[in-house]
Amino acid sequence: MAVFEFNSKNDNNNEVVNFEVFDSDRRSADSDNPILIIDNSSKEWAHHSSGMFMSPLKGSGFEFRIDETIEEADIVKIDSRFVNLIKWLGENHITVLLSGRNNELGYCVYKIRETGVNVRGAKLSAQDGFLQFMMERLFASDPPGPEIDVEEDIEGDGMKLTSVQSISDFLTCAGRTLPDNINQWARRNLAVAKSSEVTPEERRHALRAISMMLGVRWKNDYFESIDPVEARRILDEELYGMESVKQRIIETIIQINRTHTLPAYGLLLIGPAGTGKSQIAYAVARILKMPWATLEMSSINDPEQLTGSSRIYSNAKPGLIMESFATAESSNLVFIINELDKAASGKGNANPADVLLTLLDNLGFTDNYIECNIPTTGVYPIATANDKSQISAPLMSRFAVIELPDYTIEEKKVIFSDYAMPKVLKRIGLKPNECIIGDEALDEIISVYSNTSGIRDIEQAAEHIAANALYRIEAEGETTVEYTADMIRELLG
Numbered sequence: 001m002a003v004f005e006f007n008s009k010n011d012n013n014n015e016v017v018n019f020e021v022f023d024s025d026r027r028s029a030d031s032d033n034p035i036l037i038i039d040n041s042s043k044e045w046a047h048h049s050s051g052m053f054m055s056p057l058k059g060s061g062f063e064f065r066i067d068e069t070i071e072e073a074d075i076v077k078i079d080s081r082f083v084n085l086i087k088w089l090g091e092n093h094i095t096v097l098l099s100g101r102n103n104e105l106g107y108c109v110y111k112i113r114e115t116g117v118n119v120r121g122a123k124l125s126a127q128d129g130f131l132q133f134m135m136e137r138l139f140a141s142d143p144p145g146p147e148i149d150v151e152e153d154i155e156g157d158g159m160k161l162t163s164v165q166s167i168s169d170f171l172t173c174a175g176r177t178l179p180d181n182i183n184q185w186a187r188r189n190l191a192v193a194k195s196s197e198v199t200p201e202e203r204r205h206a207l208r209a210i211s212m213m214l215g216v217r218w219k220n221d222y223f224e225s226i227d228p229v230e231a232r233r234i235l236d237e238e239l240y241g242m243e244s245v246k247q248r249i250i251e252t253i254i255q256i257n258r259t260h261t262l263p264a265y266g267l268l269l270i271g272p273a274g275t276g277k278s279q280i281a282y283a284v285a286r287i288l289k290m291p292w293a294t295l296e297m298s299s300i301n302d303p304e305q306l307t308g309s310s311r312i313y314s315n316a317k318p319g320l321i322m323e324s325f326a327t328a329e330s331s332n333l334v335f336i337i338n339e340l341d342k343a344a345s346g347k348g349n350a351n352p353a354d355v356l357l358t359l360l361d362n363l364g365f366t367d368n369y370i371e372c373n374i375p376t377t378g379v380y381p382i383a384t385a386n387d388k389s390q391i392s393a394p395l396m397s398r399f400a401v402i403e404l405p406d407y408t409i410e411e412k413k414v415i416f417s418d419y420a421m422p423k424v425l426k427r428i429g430l431k432p433n434e435c436i437i438g439d440e441a442l443d444e445i446i447s448v449y450s451n452t453s454g455i456r457d458i459e460q461a462a463e464h465i466a467a468n469a470l471y472r473i474e475a476e477g478e479t480t481v482e483y484t485a486d487m488i489r490e491l492l493g
Helices: 080-091 130-140 164-177 180-194 200-212 228-238 243-253 277-288 320-328 352-360 409-426 438-446 454-476 484-490
Strands: 003-010 015-020 036-038 048-053 061-068 070-078 096-103 106-114 268-272 292-296 334-336 379-385 399-404 436-438 482-483
Touching: 015 080, 036 482, 061 454, 080 164, 106 130, 106 409, 130 164, 164 180, 164 200, 180 200, 200 320, 228 243, 228 277, 243 277, 243 399, 268 277, 277 334, 277 379, 292 320, 320 334, 320 482, 352 482, 399 454, 409 436, 409 438, 409 454, 436 438, 436 454, 438 454, 438 484, 454 482, 454 484, 482 484
Parallel strands: 015 070, 268 379, 268 399, 292 334, 334 379, 436 482
Antiparallel strands: 003 015, 036 070, 036 106, 048 061, 048 096, 061 070, 096 106
């Protein structure tokens, strides 16, 4: 953990007040891993203490409000991510409630909350939890990089999180935790949003764009190790059989354990409809513990749907890729691209496949509406397709290709008996002895769908049979329905 000195000029007595600033990537705080430490050599402070951080002119410390008196203490150490937030709270004279513990290091503060009582009528940007929002975002951030020398004096115009004031306050408190290009981009667009020299439409677009970008947690590209046993359990839970396929998937993503970065190639799952390709994609997202977004290429025939439209148009809007980042609120994201073999169809000479190449190259993606290079090193693509021949060579080269075979007859029997049917019976509240399917009936079910690929049809058959059994029990008074091959043939034929 890096530790360095931070100096604050105290203009009242011409002294330099020192406290240590340390880097941390912890996502929460406790008394052993605090946000900041306040000197308690002269007095131990209460577990819950109210007061204000000192403004820069008064030094680097905290004013404890005890009954009708004020007692001051210096800050000893502070998490580098929270330096600007503490400064902002002091400058705006915002009264806060600290939660902390006293030990030999000092008063170790692990929680900061607004009290609602502020000196000089000062208020936070949003009454609906702006400070809590800032705390969560800073905990989710990585230690900031070098200070960026960009200063702006911005007047507020509202109390909502999407207002110019709240955005300005966010950049003041957390701007250094953003990637440099996004921090500078946000400040330029904020100038547009508050300018009286542009049209209201331009201000609206600028404000919307900043709100989307600041809503994303821009994380680094370091990924935690994956537990192979847990990964296998999740795959077994979602997919029966196909041992070689599951092994190949684990071998591909387990590289994170060695490099702590995503694999160089995404996954391309090719196989007949209904073989569980999408289920595997969602399972991998669970294994990686990452949010996911879905792009349905069969419904995308214009590249602009992915890249967004320019702000010069009144009805301009971001593309689906940027909206996915905004919805997930994270730059580390699994993109599940369904039906990749449909990506080549588009209007005129352009097609969505060209946009996907930009996304998959991990060199950054630019949305026409946002107009900022978005880092994509935390994006892991998982694509599905039925027809391998319809995918271009450039797209294929961006993936590790895994081909899924169709299920055998015996595998379909097990899936129906041990997975599909019990799942449906449990959902609708039937007991296993109320809906019985013998071996001959099971053979007939599989025979009815012998010419179809995948397991969707037998899953739908389970729904149909269970609904029929429920009807017979509820409407016709039967206590048990035991299906024969003839009954199945009549019901499903």
